[in-house]
Amino acid sequence: MSNIDKETQGRINQWLTKDYDSETVAEAQRLIDENQETELIDSFYKELEFGTGGLRGIMGIGSNRMNKYTIGKATQGFANYLKKQFPGQSIKVAVSYDSRNNSQSFGHLVADVFSANGIHVYLFEQLRPTPMLSFAVRHFGCQGGVMLTASHNPKEYNGYKAYGSDGGQLAAPHDKNVITEVYAIQSVSEIKFDRDEANISIVKEDFDQIYIDANKNLSIHPEAVTAQRDLKIVFSPIHGTGIIVPKVLEAWGFTNINLVEEQSKPDGNFPTVVYPNPEEQEAMSMAVKRGQELDADVVMATDPDADRVGVAVKNHKGEFQLLNGNQIGSLLTYYVLSAKKGKGELTNSNFVVKTIVTTNLISDIATSFSVDSYEVLTGFKYIGEIMTNLEGKATYLVGGEESYGFLVGDLVRDKDAVNSCAFIAEMTAYFKSQGKSLFDVLQDLYTNYGFYHEKLISLTKKGKAGADEIKQMMADLRANPPQSLGGIAVKEIRDYQNSQAHVVATQESSAIDLPKSDVLQFITVDGDVISARPSGTEPKIKFYCSVKENLNSKADYESTLAVLETKVQRIMADIVKD
Incomplete structure (x- = not known):
C-alpha cells in the first residue's frame, strides 16, 4: 500500500500488537488483508485532537477514530492533568452521555478510568443532556466533567466533550494542556481501565428536579405563562436526550405540549432523519407537519444531546417557517432585555455574548438597551469563558451562536436547548398575550434595527484528502484575498489566524484581541460580513454571509428579502469554490 506514509504505518503496526484486544487487532488485520488503503489512512493518519467541541470522530478502530483506546487515552491524559492542576486535592468529575450508539458504554469506560486514577466520579444513571452535565459539574463542585456525544453529527460519529471546574468546555490553555498529557502517553498499558466502585456515585433521576427548579426560577414573565398555559406547543427530541424538555415545560406551567411520538424514543440510529440536526429542514419536517396539523403556536426540536434547538413559527402568510439560529438568538436577546427592562431589572452591569459569525442584530439590540455586548470566537466554550471571567x-x-445554540441565565456554561425551549415558549406566550406572533416580533426587529439576512454554505470534505483540501482552500484565500464580492468592494480583511485586521484602501493593520483561530472575514464597503472557517467538529469548511438593508415597513418585507437574497447569492458565488 504505497500511499501510506511511515508515520501512519507505525501507528497501524502499534495497533496490531498484543497491547490491544483481539477484536481490535482482527479488524486492523482485515483492513490490511482487504487492501482498504483509504480507510487505513483516514483511521490512522493522525490522533484525534480537541477542537471547538472537544474530541469528535467516526466510531471504529484507529488513532483517528472514537473507540475504547482513544477515549481511554484521552481520559487518562485528562486525569493526569487534573492531578497536576489540583495537587493534593480530592478531585471530582461528572460524566454523562446521550442516546448515540456506544455513548453509554463509552460513558462507563470514562468513569472506569477516572475511578481507577483515584478520582471520584458522579456518573449519570441514564442518558441526560449536555447542559445537565455542565450544571452537575457546578452543582457537585467538580474539577472537571465529560459528556459523551457527537451533538448533531451523523450516526457514525461519537464524541467526548471535556469540561473544566467552571462547567464550561475546556478553553485555552487547558484544552492544549490536556492534549499534551494525552500525547505523553506512549502505551495503552499506561491507561488504567480497572473500575474502582468506591470512587463512583450514581446520579439518579431525582437530580432532574434540581435542574428543572433552578431553570424555573429564571422565568421572567410567569404570569404570561399562566395566561397562555394552553399555548399549543409541538416538540421533538429527535431520538435524543431532549425527552426531558416536556417535563421542564410542564414545570413552567404549560399544559398543551404535543410530542412527536415517532421521534420520542432515544435511538442512536436516528431512524426518522438523515441527520439529527435541527438546523436541517429535513430533521424538522415531522415536527413541522405535526405543528401544521394542530395549528401550533410554536414548534421546537432538539438535537441528540439537547444543546441545540430548531424552531418553526407561522409567518405573515400563515405558513410554518423555520427560523434560523440568528433569528432565534435575536428574538431571545430582545425578549430577555425588553422583559428585564420592563421589570426594572436591567442594570449597567448586564451583558450579552455572541460569536464572530453570528448576526450583528444581536449587538444592535444590546446597544439600544445600553447593555454591553461581547464578541468571541466560534464555539460556546468561548461564551462560557467570558461568563466565568x-x-x-x-x-x-443571554447569548448564543448562529448554529442554534443559546443560553439564558448563568446556571450552566454551555449552550442549553432545554433552557432555551422554556424561554422560547415563555416568549411566545408573552407576545401572544400582546396579540403578536414571534414572526411579528421578528419583523418589528427588522423594521427598527435593519433587515439582516444571513446564509451559511457548508462544504463537506471527508478524510485526510478532505482535510488537506480544506487547508489549501484557506491558504488560497489568504494568498489571494478577494478585492470585491458580489460586485461590492472589500473594505477590510480580518485574519484571526494572524490576529490582524487589514484595511484595504489605506493598507493599515491593527491587532485582533482574540485567541488565534483559522478564520477569515471580509467586510465590504456596504457593511456585509463574509466569513470562512473550517469546522472544529465536522469534516467541513463553512462560509457565512450576512447582509443588511433598511426595512421601511412590514409591507416591504417580501421585496426587501428578495433584494437581500439576490445580494447573498452574488457574494457567495464569488467566494465559495467547490
Whole structure:
C-alpha cells in the first residue's frame, strides 16, 4: 500500500500488537488483508485532537477514530492533568452521555478510568443532556466533567466533550494542556481501565428536579405563562436526550405540549432523519407537519444531546417557517432585555455574548438597551469563558451562536436547548398575550434595527484528502484575498489566524484581541460580513454571509428579502469554490 506514509504505518503496526484486544487487532488485520488503503489512512493518519467541541470522530478502530483506546487515552491524559492542576486535592468529575450508539458504554469506560486514577466520579444513571452535565459539574463542585456525544453529527460519529471546574468546555490553555498529557502517553498499558466502585456515585433521576427548579426560577414573565398555559406547543427530541424538555415545560406551567411520538424514543440510529440536526429542514419536517396539523403556536426540536434547538413559527402568510439560529438568538436577546427592562431589572452591569459569525442584530439590540455586548470566537466554550471571567463583576443575561445554540441565565456554561425551549415558549406566550406572533416580533426587529439576512454554505470534505483540501482552500484565500464580492468592494480583511485586521484602501493593520483561530472575514464597503472557517467538529469548511438593508415597513418585507437574497447569492458565488 504505497500511499501510506511511515508515520501512519507505525501507528497501524502499534495497533496490531498484543497491547490491544483481539477484536481490535482482527479488524486492523482485515483492513490490511482487504487492501482498504483509504480507510487505513483516514483511521490512522493522525490522533484525534480537541477542537471547538472537544474530541469528535467516526466510531471504529484507529488513532483517528472514537473507540475504547482513544477515549481511554484521552481520559487518562485528562486525569493526569487534573492531578497536576489540583495537587493534593480530592478531585471530582461528572460524566454523562446521550442516546448515540456506544455513548453509554463509552460513558462507563470514562468513569472506569477516572475511578481507577483515584478520582471520584458522579456518573449519570441514564442518558441526560449536555447542559445537565455542565450544571452537575457546578452543582457537585467538580474539577472537571465529560459528556459523551457527537451533538448533531451523523450516526457514525461519537464524541467526548471535556469540561473544566467552571462547567464550561475546556478553553485555552487547558484544552492544549490536556492534549499534551494525552500525547505523553506512549502505551495503552499506561491507561488504567480497572473500575474502582468506591470512587463512583450514581446520579439518579431525582437530580432532574434540581435542574428543572433552578431553570424555573429564571422565568421572567410567569404570569404570561399562566395566561397562555394552553399555548399549543409541538416538540421533538429527535431520538435524543431532549425527552426531558416536556417535563421542564410542564414545570413552567404549560399544559398543551404535543410530542412527536415517532421521534420520542432515544435511538442512536436516528431512524426518522438523515441527520439529527435541527438546523436541517429535513430533521424538522415531522415536527413541522405535526405543528401544521394542530395549528401550533410554536414548534421546537432538539438535537441528540439537547444543546441545540430548531424552531418553526407561522409567518405573515400563515405558513410554518423555520427560523434560523440568528433569528432565534435575536428574538431571545430582545425578549430577555425588553422583559428585564420592563421589570426594572436591567442594570449597567448586564451583558450579552455572541460569536464572530453570528448576526450583528444581536449587538444592535444590546446597544439600544445600553447593555454591553461581547464578541468571541466560534464555539460556546468561548461564551462560557467570558461568563466565568466576568463572574462577580458583571451579570450575563443571554447569548448564543448562529448554529442554534443559546443560553439564558448563568446556571450552566454551555449552550442549553432545554433552557432555551422554556424561554422560547415563555416568549411566545408573552407576545401572544400582546396579540403578536414571534414572526411579528421578528419583523418589528427588522423594521427598527435593519433587515439582516444571513446564509451559511457548508462544504463537506471527508478524510485526510478532505482535510488537506480544506487547508489549501484557506491558504488560497489568504494568498489571494478577494478585492470585491458580489460586485461590492472589500473594505477590510480580518485574519484571526494572524490576529490582524487589514484595511484595504489605506493598507493599515491593527491587532485582533482574540485567541488565534483559522478564520477569515471580509467586510465590504456596504457593511456585509463574509466569513470562512473550517469546522472544529465536522469534516467541513463553512462560509457565512450576512447582509443588511433598511426595512421601511412590514409591507416591504417580501421585496426587501428578495433584494437581500439576490445580494447573498452574488457574494457567495464569488467566494465559495467547490
